[in-house]
Amino acid sequence: MNGRIVETRQAKDYLSALKPVWCPGCGDFGVLNALTLAFASLALKSEQYVIVSGIGCSSRMPGYIHGYGFHGIHGRALPVATGLKLVRPDLDVIVTIGDGDAYGIGGNHFLHAARRNLDVTCVVMDNRIYAMTKGQVSPTTPLAEITSTTPKGSVEPPLRPLLLALAAGATFVARACSWEPKRLAALLAQGIRHRGFAAIEVLSPCVTFRPEDRALRERVVWRNRAPTHDLFEAMRTALEGDELTLGLFYQVEHPVFGGERAVRGQAPPSESARRGLDAVLAATGEARGKAAAPD
Amino acid sequence: MAAIGSGGSGVMLLGDLLIETAAACGLYGLLTRTYGPEVRGGGSACFLRLGARPFEVLPDALDLVVAFDWSNSEHFQQELQFKPDGWLLYEETARALPRWLLPEAIRCPAPWTRLADEIGSEARPNLVVFGALCQLLGLGAEPARAVMSARLGERSGKPALQAFERGAAWARQAGKWERRVPVVATDVRRWVLTGNEAIVLGALHAGCGFFSGYPITPATDIMEALSRHLPERGGVLVQAEDELAAINMAIGASFGGKRAMTATSGPGFSLMAEGLGLALMAEVPLVVVDVQRVGPSTGIATKTEQADLWAAVASSHGDNPRVVLAPSSVRGCAELMVRAFNIAEAYRVPVVLLSDQFLGGRVEILDPIQPEGMGRREQTAGEPMEVGRRVRDSDPGEADASMAFPGTPGREYTGESLEHDPSGRPDSSFHMHQIQARRRREKLQALAGEEGWLECCGDPSASVALIAWGSTGGVVREAVHAAAAQGMTVKGIILHLLFPPQPERVEEMLQGAEVLYVAELSSMAQFLYYLRAFYKLPVRVVSLARSGGMPYRVGELLGALNASDADAPAGRM
Numbered sequence: 001m002n003g004r005i006v007e008t009r010q011a012k013d014y015l016s017a018l019k020p021v022w023c024p025g026c027g028d029f030g031v032l033n034a035l036t037l038a039f040a041s042l043a044l045k046s047e048q049y050v051i052v053s054g055i056g057c058s059s060r061m062p063g064y065i066h067g068y069g070f071h072g073i074h075g076r077a078l079p080v081a082t083g084l085k086l087v088r089p090d091l092d093v094i095v096t097i098g099d100g101d102a103y104g105i106g107g108n109h110f111l112h113a114a115r116r117n118l119d120v121t122c123v124v125m126d127n128r129i130y131a132m133t134k135g136q137v138s139p140t141t142p143l144a145e146i147t148s149t150t151p152k153g154s155v156e157p158p159l160r161p162l163l164l165a166l167a168a169g170a171t172f173v174a175r176a177c178s179w180e181p182k183r184l185a186a187l188l189a190q191g192i193r194h195r196g197f198a199a200i201e202v203l204s205p206c207v208t209f210r211p212e213d214r215a216l217r218e219r220v221v222w223r224n225r226a227p228t229h230d231l232f233e234a235m236r237t238a239l240e241g242d243e244l245t246l247g248l249f250y251q252v253e254h255p256v257f258g259g260e261r262a263v264r265g266q267a268p269p270s271e272s273a274r275r276g277l278d279a280v281l282a283a284t285g286e287a288r289g290k291a292a293a294p295d
Numbered sequence: 296m297a298a299i300g301s302g303g304s305g306v307m308l309l310g311d312l313l314i315e316t317a318a319a320c321g322l323y324g325l326l327t328r329t330y331g332p333e334v335r336g337g338g339s340a341c342f343l344r345l346g347a348r349p350f351e352v353l354p355d356a357l358d359l360v361v362a363f364d365w366s367n368s369e370h371f372q373q374e375l376q377f378k379p380d381g382w383l384l385y386e387e388t389a390r391a392l393p394r395w396l397l398p399e400a401i402r403c404p405a406p407w408t409r410l411a412d413e414i415g416s417e418a419r420p421n422l423v424v425f426g427a428l429c430q431l432l433g434l435g436a437e438p439a440r441a442v443m444s445a446r447l448g449e450r451s452g453k454p455a456l457q458a459f460e461r462g463a464a465w466a467r468q469a470g471k472w473e474r475r476v477p478v479v480a481t482d483v484r485r486w487v488l489t490g491n492e493a494i495v496l497g498a499l500h501a502g503c504g505f506f507s508g509y510p511i512t513p514a515t516d517i518m519e520a521l522s523r524h525l526p527e528r529g530g531v532l533v534q535a536e537d538e539l540a541a542i543n544m545a546i547g548a549s550f551g552g553k554r555a556m557t558a559t560s561g562p563g564f565s566l567m568a569e570g571l572g573l574a575l576m577a578e579v580p581l582v583v584v585d586v587q588r589v590g591p592s593t594g595i596a597t598k599t600e601q602a603d604l605w606a607a608v609a610s611s612h613g614d615n616p617r618v619v620l621a622p623s624s625v626r627g628c629a630e631l632m633v634r635a636f637n638i639a640e641a642y643r644v645p646v647v648l649l650s651d652q653f654l655g656g657r658v659e660i661l662d663p664i665q666p667e668g669m670g671r672r673e674q675t676a677g678e679p680m681e682v683g684r685r686v687r688d689s690d691p692g693e694a695d696a697s698m699a700f701p702g703t704p705g706r707e708y709t710g711e712s713l714e715h716d717p718s719g720r721p722d723s724s725f726h727m728h729q730i731q732a733r734r735r736r737e738k739l740q741a742l743a744g745e746e747g748w749l750e751c752c753g754d755p756s757a758s759v760a761l762i763a764w765g766s767t768g769g770v771v772r773e774a775v776h777a778a779a780a781q782g783m784t785v786k787g788i789i790l791h792l793l794f795p796p797q798p799e800r801v802e803e804m805l806q807g808a809e810v811l812y813v814a815e816l817s818s819m820a821q822f823l824y825y826l827r828a829f830y831k832l833p834v835r836v837v838s839l840a841r842s843g844g845m846p847y848r849v850g851e852l853l854g855a856l857n858a859s860d861a862d863a864p865a866g867r868m
Contacts, residue, residue, distance in 0.1 A: 018720065047704045052547070055712075062709045063721060068701035069709035070550055072543065073573045079507075079540040083547030083555065084701075086531045087505055091551070091701055112536040258531065268448070274311055275445060276487040276658065277520055280496060283484065284666065 009043060011036035016066045021057075027204030028057055030178030031096070031125050032064055037185035039065075042192060049092040052081040054101035056132045058125035058204070061096035075106030078113040081120045086258045092192055093120040100130055103139040103159050114168035114197045116257035121191040121198045122170075124161065125178070127206035128213060135209035147209075161201045162238035166231060166250060171196035173234060173250040177220055178204040187248060196256050203244075216244065223247040298424070299340040299371055300363030302330075305421025309361075310341030311658070312425050312442055314487060317345045318660045319438035321481035325350040326658035329371060330597045338367030342374070345432070345476045349661060351624060351769030355850035357381050358474060360400070361424060363407075364389040374845065384427075386420065403469065410461040417454035426462025433475030436463065486661050490628045490654035494558070494584055495520040497632025499528060500669050503582075504553030507533045507544035509563060512596040513652040514586040517558040538563040542570030542583065549579045550710050552700035554636050558584035561603050562592065565610070571645050572611035575735065577710040580639035580646075582632070587651040587765075589843050599652035600843025601765050602817040604825060607647045608794050616736045618646040619794040623750070623768030625659040631791065633670040642738055649793070651816075653766040653846045739795040748792035749804050753779060757786040759856065760808035760833075764790045764822060767814050767847055774852040785856060796829035810835040814852060816843035 014036040022028050039049070046067040053059035055074035062069025068091075072080045077097045085093045102110050102124040113122065129147065130136040137147040137154045140161065144153040165173045172194040176184045184202060191198035203220070205213035221241050227248045228234050234250035255261040269275070300306040307328055314326045324345040330337065342357075344350045356378040362368070362385040368375075372393075377383070377400045385392070387404035405427070407420040422443070429439045436459075443459065444451045466473075488496070494517055498506070506525055508518040518534065525532045531548070535541035541557045548555040559567065564585045574581045587603045589595035607619045618638055622631045628650060635646040699706030713721040714728050722728075750768070753775035763771045768789035775787035788804055805811065811833045815822035820840035826832055839855050 045704070046707055047702055050551075050701045051709075063711075067707050070547070070577070071709055071711050071713065072546070072577075073569055073712055076539060076543040076570070076573075079535065079543035080547035080550070082533065082540070083505060083507060083544035083549070084551040085547075086533065086544075087548045087553040087555075088551040088701060108536050109540055112540070271308065271447060271450065274487075274489070274492070274658070275315070276489070277492040277495060277524075280486050280488060280492075280663075281499070281524065283486075283663070284496075 009040055011040040014039045014046065014066055016064055018063045020064050021060055023208050025207040026057065027127060027178035027202075027206070028061070028125055030181045030184065031058075031123065031202055031204055032061065034178070034181040034184035034188055035061070035065060035094070035096075035123075037181060038188035038192065041185065041189050044092065048090075049094060050084060052077045052084065052093060052095050054097045054106060056098040056100055056130070057127070057206070058096055058098035059101065075101050075104070075109065077101060078106060078109040078118075078120075078122065082113060082116075082118055082257075085118060085120055089119070089258060094192065095120055095122045097122070097124055099124060099126040099128060099138045099140045099161075103161055103164070107139070110164070111168045114165055114170040114199060117169060117171055117196045117254050119195055119197070119256040119259070121188065121194070121200065123188065123191075123200050123202060125202050125204040126161065127204050127210060128158070129206050129209045131206045131209050160238070160243065162199075162243075162249070163235055165199035165201075166234055166238065169197070169254075170199040170250075171252050171254050172198035172200075172248070173238070174199070174248040175201045175203070175238070175246050177216070177246060178202055179217055183222065183246075190248065194251065196254055220244045220246050223249075227251040296344075296359035296361065297340055297342045297357050297371070297375060298361040298363070299338065299368050299375070301366035302337050302339050304339070304363040305419055306339045306341055306363060308446070309421045309425055309428075310343055312439070312446060313343055313428060313434070314345075314658050314660060315442040315446070316429060316434045316439045317476075318485050318487045319442060320434050321479040321483075322346065322476060322660065323349045323485070324658075324660040325353065327353060327653070328656060328658075329374070338370045340371045340374070347477055347479050349659070350773070352773045352846065352849055355848045359384065361428070362386065362389065363420065363424070365393050368393055369395065405465065405469070407462065410465060411458055414454050414457045414461065417452075418458040419455075420458075422455050422458035423462035423465070426459035426464075427466040428462075429459075430463040430466035431473050433473075433478060435478070483662060486663055487658060488625055488661065489516070489656060489658050490622070490625045490650055491517045491586065491656065492520060493625045493628035494632050494648070494650065494655070495524065497629035497669065498556060498582075498636070499524060500629070501633045501636035502554050503556055503636065504530045505532075505545060505548035505555040506530070506557065507535045507541040507548070507555075508557050508559065509535050509538050509541050511538075511560045511563045513588055513656050514558045514560045514563075514584065517584065517586070517655075538566035539570065542567040542581070543573070545581055546570060546574050546577070546579050549574075549581055550577075550701070554580070554582075554640070556582040556584065556636075558586065560586050560588045560596075561590045561594070561606070564603060564606060568606075568610040569612070571617060571647075572613060572615050573712050574645040575611070575615045575617060576712050576714075578643040578735075579710060580636075580643055582635045582639050582646050582648060584648045584650060586655040587649065595844060597652065598844045599654075599766065599846055600816050601651055601767060602819065602821055602843065603649060604764075604793065604815075604817065604821040607649050608825065614732055614736065616644075616739055617794060618642065618644055618739065618742065619649060619792070620646060621649045621764045621791055621793050622654065623763075623765055623789050623791065625654065625657070626661055626664060627791065628654065629664055630669060637670070638742065642742065644739070649765060651766050651843075654769075742792070743795040743797050744799075745792075745797075746800065748790070748797060749800055750787075750789040750791065751804060752776075752787040752789070754784040754786055756807055757784040758807060758809040759784070759812070760786040760788055760805065760810070761812045761814060761852065761856065762788040762790070762826070763814040764793060767816060770847045770849065770852060771814060774849045774856075777849050778853055778856060781853070783856065793825070798830055801830045805830070805833060808833050810837065812837045812839055812856060814839045814847060816841065816846070818842035
């Protein structure tokens with residue numbers, strides 16, 4: 001963002017004309033608010049970012065922000081963001097998805113986007129329930145909770161998203177909450193500036209299907225220490241305070257996916273590889289790019 | 296001819312060396328490769344046809360079989376049909392000849408292993424055989440040595456050349472087995488390509504900038520080739536974590552402004568179905584290649600079938616009018632890839648290109664495609680459009696080609712999977728869905744009206760027509776010529792655009808046909824029912840449908856055409 005001409009833009013200037021479909025009091029309003037605050041603080045131009053989402057309440061986000069957006073299908077926001085970021089490294093790509101998208105149907109993509117250190121900001125709006133389909137158990141629903149599909153209480157222990165992100169290779173791992181938009185905005189801005197996969201888990205309570213999660217307000221604790229480079233320490237911190245500690249726990253600089261990275265060199269063609277295509281490409285002069293093959 | 300042997304015996308390398316040498320000698324040729332189910336150590340076979348004209352099908356029977364050993368050879372038993380004067384050359388130390396081998400084949404044991412061993416451990420029997428076959432078939436030693444050198448690199452040193460010479464010397468002494476293929480002098484440097492390589496060539500020619508895929512036989516070599524050629528042309532390739540990711544990555548890259556594709560086979564194509572629906576709804580250009588194999592499920596990964604037709608035309612969900620193209624030749628794979636990218640971009644629609652293992656895996660010697668023959672890259676993306684409008688207001692049926700890429704100031708919009716109005720704003724009203732569903736369907740009408748997608752061969756006025764698509768189209772071309780040589784008049788019809796349907800063009804082509812034979816490798820006769828769904832067919836329709844696993848041979852189709860009505864299958868299912 002350095003070097004860009006800073007325009008005086010306010011958070012509200014980043015809102016689109018669409019009225020959110022969210023229930024009154026939904027945590028997702030706080031995330032929307034925080035995103036616009038973060039954009040304003042970074043003075044982002046509205047054509048320079050893309051909000052990519054999946055399916056669910058969280059994933060309505062692109063429609064509510066003025067700018068380029070892509071509202072895809074359930075679980076596949078990160079693959080869409082991967083293709084987009086690889087061909088357009090000039091853009092800031094922000095993924096806004098829910099716990100179902102990130103840890104359920106799209107869990108595999110979360111693992112691999114983190115492992116590759118894809119340079120996107122992945123905001124998981126975790127309401128610990130499938131809310132758009134009206135209240136089914138999700139991968140982060142606490143144990144023994146009664147939902148529309150667990151009438152006797154969930155028997156599946158919830159996933160630990162931060163441990164997952166850390167283990168998979170995310171290079172920026174944070175937990176925040178939707179009801180403190182300014183603190184969330186600061187984290188989001190840091191995440192957008194971070195080069196690499198920024199996993200930001202946001203507690204974003206569903207007032208309709210998990211009204212009890214409003215009580216999380218009383219239980220969260222912000223941790224104001226600098227992020228560690230130590231994976232084990234970060235994992236311990238992530239587990240502290242009943243997994244309700246908030247803040248940026250871990251940040252390291254690693255090569256990003258698609259960026260400069262040491263390569264082993266060009267393997268010689270194996271004996272089993274046919275040569276026909278090489279000969280045709282050489283004969284037709286099917287243009288090679290200016291970029292030379294890696295040495 | 297055929298060559299068989301256990302994995303590691305060098306059968307596949309032998310096949311490649313022979314067809315490359317034949318090309319250098321001015322011959323045309325077709326090479327297919329067959330593997331048993333094992334990755335290594337199982338049986339492998341290659342089938343090679345050489346001659347003075349291009350081939351699209353293997354012969355009904357073989358002149359020559361070369362056997363390195365008989366390990367797992369029963370896998371290929373049905374494919375090893377000898378001509379009456381066919382001959383068998385086999386390694387003399389191999390175990391006893393299998394009982395299924397036809398007694399009439401002329402047999403000749405050969406000391407290839409001993410000849411190789413005499414040279415040393417670096418010499419391999421398959422190069423001895425290569426030398427022997429070049430001698431017997433009359434392929435020049437000079438081009439053969441050049442091909443060896445190009446392919447083997449450092450390993451084409453003295454022991455390799457000695458092995459080649461020993462083989463040739465043995466063949467000269469065993470000269471009675473000689474069957475020279477007439478070599479044609481030509482200055483043309485012909486291409487030696489597989490269908491999958493032609494797809495890569497077409498993609499590069501079309502300016503493909505992004506590929507994401509997941510390994511799956513028999514489509515993997517498309518990704519392997521692109522991994523070498525795409526990045527050095529400024530493109531990006533990702534091996535995705537699964538096919539769900541692969542198609543969505545391609546959608547993301549296309550949204551970002553690059554020509555994007557993925558390639559897979561049936562099982563992977565099933566996983567991509569939901570992504571196809573997304574590309575349709577968000578109107579993101581995309582090319583998806585499906586190199587079909589025997590299914591369902593894991594099926595036979597290394598063998599061909601044409602049973603993803605319904606999946607290609609109708610998979611995904613909701614009303615989802617996409618484009619389905621089907622090349623019927625290696626040349627067509629390259630040409631249709633260029634058209635696929637152009638169509639995807641012009642109509643903002645996913646294009647499925649249906650190939651199959653017989654087309655994708657075979658090696659063909661073909662005349663070079665001139666650059667103009669490959670088609671021009673038509674760039675329509677990135678044109679300006681009205682501020683705030685995702686699509687240009689257009690008359691129904693007019694392809695909507697305007698796209699704004701992220702980063703363009705003042706054109707911001709959201710690619711939307713929800714039903715939406717023309718500005719991209721979600722809209723769940725009955726009224727808007729009517730308008731948009733119709734527009735998505737009708738925008739393909741211009742394509743449906745295009746000429747040039749149907750191929751007619753043989754006698755256009757014949758009352759007997761034989762219709763096919765995909766690799767079976769190539770067999771039909773050969774069968775129609777063979778039928779003419781036998782005095783039969785047959786019209787061959789090959790479809791290259793399967794969706795949107797072209798009723799006027801197809802029915803015009805069917806004019807005068809009183810009986811229509813439908814050839815396809817699908818036990819459920821998917822093509823027959825596809826034709827019945829979209830086209831008015833002649834009263835008499837005879838389905839030749841059978842499952843895949845082995846392509847048709849010319850004799851099989853001619854036999855069906857010659858069969859009396861009583862023998863003809865009356866119906867299907």
